[in-house]
Amino acid sequence: MTQNIIRWAQMDDIHDLAYVYSESYRKAYVGIIPDEFLDQVSLNERDQYFRKSLSEDKQKIAIMSLDEKAIGLLIFDFQGEADLPENSAEILAIYLMKDYWGSGFGKLFLNWGMDRINELGYANVFLGF
Numbered sequence: 001m002t003q004n005i006i007r008w009a010q011m012d013d014i015h016d017l018a019y020v021y022s023e024s025y026r027k028a029y030v031g032i033i034p035d036e037f038l039d040q041v042s043l044n045e046r047d048q049y050f051r052k053s054l055s056e057d058k059q060k061i062a063i064m065s066l067d068e069k070a071i072g073l074l075i076f077d078f079q080g081e082a083d084l085p086e087n088s089a090e091i092l093a094i095y096l097m098k099d100y101w102g103s104g105f106g107k108l109f110l111n112w113g114m115d116r117i118n119e120l121g122y123a124n125v126f127l128g129f
Contacts, residue, residue, distance in 0.1 A: 004105075006112045009061040009073070011054055016070035017063060018046035024072075024095035059092065062116070064109050072096040072105060074113050077128065078120070088124040089117045 009017055022045075026038045053059050053075075064072035075092040084090065091113065096106055117125055 003067055004108070005065045006062060006109060009050075009054065009063040011051075013063050013070070014047055014050045014054065015043075017050045017061065017073050018043050020063075020070050020073050020097060021046045021050075021093070021095055024097055027098040028095070060116075062109070062113060064096070064105065066100075066105075071100050072109050074109055076113065076117070078122070084126055085124050087122055088126060089120070089122040090126045090128045092128045 022041050022043055025041050029038060050061065053061065058077070060076040060078065062074040062076075063070055064074075072095060074094045077090045077092050094106065094110060094113075096109070100106075114125065
């Protein structure tokens, strides 16, 4: 039986987050962003990003696993950009490994995230870029 788990990421998820981000980002933007830029999205650089982000607790990061294998991540910012209304959450990124595109996992993940935003009491949600 296949087991899908979505939860808030923790420090021991850093490498999985870095892998999912770097691999899915490169696949998503092939032909859109120049290869020389995509090649700079490395595991090491992403490891550092997620280590800092999780240790400073400025963002909430969720991880999706299927049969104990990380397949997706979702990054929220609750700090609020200056141009956003009060009580706003921002979705900074949602990435799935290419093998899971078009499978319904993205919708499932986004719905989970929207439920968490609602539970945390945020009235507005914006998609960042």
